[in-house]
Amino acid sequence: MKILVTVKEVGEAADDFEIEGLDVGERFLEYDLNEWDDYAIEAGVQLAEEFDDVEVVSATIGPERSEETIRMALAKGVDRAVRVWDDDVAAADLDVAAKTRLLAAVVEEEEPDLVLSGVQANDDNFGATGVSLADEVGFEWAAVVNHLEMAEDFSTASLHRELEGGIEELTEVDLPAVLTIQTGLNEPRYASLRGIRQAQSKEIAPKTLADLGLDASAVESPIERTAMYEPESESDATYFEGDADEQAARLADVLREKGVVGR
Amino acid sequence: MKPEPVTDGGEAEGDVLAVAEHRRGDLRDVSFEAITAGRQLADDLGGELHIAVIAGNVDGFAETLNREGVDTIHTVDAGEEFNHDLYAGAVESLFEEVEPAALLAPNSVNGLDYAPAVANALDLPYVADAVDFAYDGGFEATREMYGSKVETTVAVSEEPFAVTVRGGEWPGAEGAGDAAVEPFEYEFDGDAAGSRVVGFEEVAGGDVDIAEAEFLVSIGRGIEEEENLELIQELVEVTGATLSSSRPIVDNGWLPKNRQVGQSGKQVTPDVYLAIGISGAVQHVAGMKGAETIVAVNTDPNAPIFDIADYGVVGDLFDVVPALISEFK
Numbered sequence: 338m339k340i341l342v343t344v345k346e347v348g349e350a351a352d353d354f355e356i357e358g359l360d361v362g363e364r365f366l367e368y369d370l371n372e373w374d375d376y377a378i379e380a381g382v383q384l385a386e387e388f389d390d391v392e393v394v395s396a397t398i399g400p401e402r403s404e405e406t407i408r409m410a411l412a413k414g415v416d417r418a419v420r421v422w423d424d425d426v427a428a429a430d431l432d433v434a435a436k437t438r439l440l441a442a443v444v445e446e447e448e449p450d451l452v453l454s455g456v457q458a459n460d461d462n463f464g465a466t467g468v469s470l471a472d473e474v475g476f477e478w479a480a481v482v483n484h485l486e487m488a489e490d491f492s493t494a495s496l497h498r499e500l501e502g503g504i505e506e507l508t509e510v511d512l513p514a515v516l517t518i519q520t521g522l523n524e525p526r527y528a529s530l531r532g533i534r535q536a537q538s539k540e541i542a543p544k545t546l547a548d549l550g551l552d553a554s555a556v557e558s559p560i561e562r563t564a565m566y567e568p569e570s571e572s573d574a575t576y577f578e579g580d581a582d583e584q585a586a587r588l589a590d591v592l593r594e595k596g597v598v599g600r
Numbered sequence: 601m602k603p604e605p606v607t608d609g610g611e612a613e614g615d616v617l618a619v620a621e622h623r624r625g626d627l628r629d630v631s632f633e634a635i636t637a638g639r640q641l642a643d644d645l646g647g648e649l650h651i652a653v654i655a656g657n658v659d660g661f662a663e664t665l666n667r668e669g670v671d672t673i674h675t676v677d678a679g680e681e682f683n684h685d686l687y688a689g690a691v692e693s694l695f696e697e698v699e700p701a702a703l704l705a706p707n708s709v710n711g712l713d714y715a716p717a718v719a720n721a722l723d724l725p726y727v728a729d730a731v732d733f734a735y736d737g738g739f740e741a742t743r744e745m746y747g748s749k750v751e752t753t754v755a756v757s758e759e760p761f762a763v764t765v766r767g768g769e770w771p772g773a774e775g776a777g778d779a780a781v782e783p784f785e786y787e788f789d790g791d792a793a794g795s796r797v798v799g800f801e802e803v804a805g806g807d808v809d810i811a812e813a814e815f816l817v818s819i820g821r822g823i824e825e826e827e828n829l830e831l832i833q834e835l836v837e838v839t840g841a842t843l844s845s846s847r848p849i850v851d852n853g854w855l856p857k858n859r860q861v862g863q864s865g866k867q868v869t870p871d872v873y874l875a876i877g878i879s880g881a882v883q884h885v886a887g888m889k890g891a892e893t894i895v896a897v898n899t900d901p902n903a904p905i906f907d908i909a910d911y912g913v914v915g916d917l918f919d920v921v922p923a924l925i926s927e928f929k
């Protein structure tokens with residue numbers, strides 16, 4: 338059995354940041370493993386521990402810098418990694434369809450039985466790639482999965498989809514499938530020292546568009562970012578000035594005024 | 601805001617197809633918001649607004665969905681509840697029949713489960729989670745990025761296209777309409793589908809109902825470690841508040857699920873909501889924006905929670921909370 342986990346490195350804007358052109362300035366971005374993908378990795382690794390002969394492969398669209406993040410996935414138990422990048426990809430503004438085409442090419446090459454993907458990426462929040470990919474490669478799918486049980490023979494998965502308002506949908510999905518994983522599905526492990534050491538010798542295979550049998554048209558997109566700005570604050574919040582004691586004193590006044598303390 | 605409707609010259613090029621949503625027999629609010637958003641877009645495009653309602657009591661739903669601004673309601677009488685194979689297939693077929701310029705769906709959990717598949721199958725450019733949009737010769741949507749710290753606009757240069765809209769951003773459509781209701785035949789064999797919904801489960805009962813509380817002290821990832829929760833417990837004790845939290849605290853197993861505020865947790869409406877070390881992600885805000893007074897404590901002056909707060913404390917919770925505890929001791 339083979340499980341493919343999509344792993345994205347996401348940028349996080351520092352507390353004080355500046356926008357430069359159409360993005361947050363590079364020096365204000367810290368890169369990290371996408372939170373939802375961490376749970377997807379854990380789900381894949383746990384299945385590999387539970388069943389015999391399961392290989393877990395990660396797939397990332399990202400520049401060389403993202404290998405640091407990929408190593409984290411490898412250190413947590415992913416067996417090997419594929420990283421898609423070249424000049425055309427770097428120059429493109431990848432929309433969901435473009436990501437779908439790239440990842441579909443990886444799926445066609447790897448032929449996994451199961452693809453695990455985070456519900457959304459913390460940076461651009463599209464929440465669409467996994468389901469779009471499923472449609473493209475003709476797999477079944479389920480989005481926002483927060484509980485997962487795999488049949489002995491990897492033929493079906495019984496899962497919970499977390500709906501709004503504390504309701505979960507119980508669903509059965511045939512494999513091969515793409516599942517988009519919600520936080521809380523499991524408890525992502527920390528990479529052990531041993532894992533980190535082992536990760537150094539695991540393979541991260543770089544792939545260009547040409548390697549995947551694609552050309553630059555695969556990353557063309559009809560969607561273009563035209564502006565980025567800091568949102569105008571809608572509220573006229575009153576800020577408490579001063580040191581922590583002064584702030585706390587003002588805050589205490591508000592709580593007393595509102596009459597909520599001591600009920 | 602809403603521009604004057606452009607009169608339809610009989611061409612159907614600018615039509616919008618919006619998909620309604622329901623669960624366990626009730627239409628969800630996002631359905632009426634989708635009507636408002638869809639009407640806005642249809643006006644801009646100079647076309648008609650078509651609503652699709654799929655599965656369950658579609659005739660009953662159609663009656664309720666018949667609000668001002670809706671031109672046609674397509675009922676797909678198949679299945680009882682949401683199933684993405686049904687929704688994706690029915691929406692794709694309807695799309696081919698209606699040939700709209702835009703497909704619009706709620707960016708709900710179920711929206712996440714079919715809309716990207718439909719967009720891919722129909723080869724539509726896909727914009728998720730729009731908080732606003734405009735059409736002026738071309739479609740441009742407003743979205744948030746980097747944990748809502750920035751807003752972006754994205755332009756779509758192809759038609760037709762697909763867009764999903766964030767809940768709570770458009771008011772729900774009201775007023776009686778005079779839409780035509782048209783049954784749409786779509787064959788669906790639920791047993792043969794690759795995914796089968798087998799039931800529902802409600803989570804998070806338990807000791808307290810945070811929805812009932814008048815004063816909530818709510819803690820987020822800023823607390824960093826489970827041990828540090830003691831500090832918040834102490835604040836809760838001296839103030840007589842009820843403790844709630846954002847999702848990561850529950851994901852970590854530090855508090856039970858019934859304490860989670862948000863889209864997938866509880867909706868709360870306390871007199872005061874004190875958000876400590878919570879960034880204000882949209883799914884969290886969805887559960888607490890109805891609080892009468894919102895107070896936020898956060899080290900990051902750009903945290904989106906401050907956008908909805910009435911009172912803001914830019915500061916370290918490990919300084920502010922102990923000081924607050926001494927105020928009430």
Ligand SMILES: Cc1cc2nc3c(=O)[nH]c(=O)nc-3n(C[C@H](O)[C@H](O)[C@H](O)COP(=O)(O)OP(=O)(O)OC[C@H]3O[C@@H](n4cnc5c(N)ncnc54)[C@H](O)[C@@H]3O)c2cc1C
Nearest residue numbers: 820821822846847862863864865877878879883884899917
């Ligand atoms: C489908 C779906 C459903 C979801 N449902 C929910 C839901 O119901 N409820 C929910 O909460 N989330 C939900 N989420 C998750 C949501 O997107 C966010 O990930 C989550 O709300 C973030 O929680 P947080 O604000 O505690 O953490 P973060 O976003 O990490 O914010 C932590 C904040 O603490 C501040 N901070 C750090 N240290 C300190 C300090 N010492 N003093 C003061 N401040 C400090 C930081 O500046 C930051 O703003 C959902 C997500 C998805 C995709």
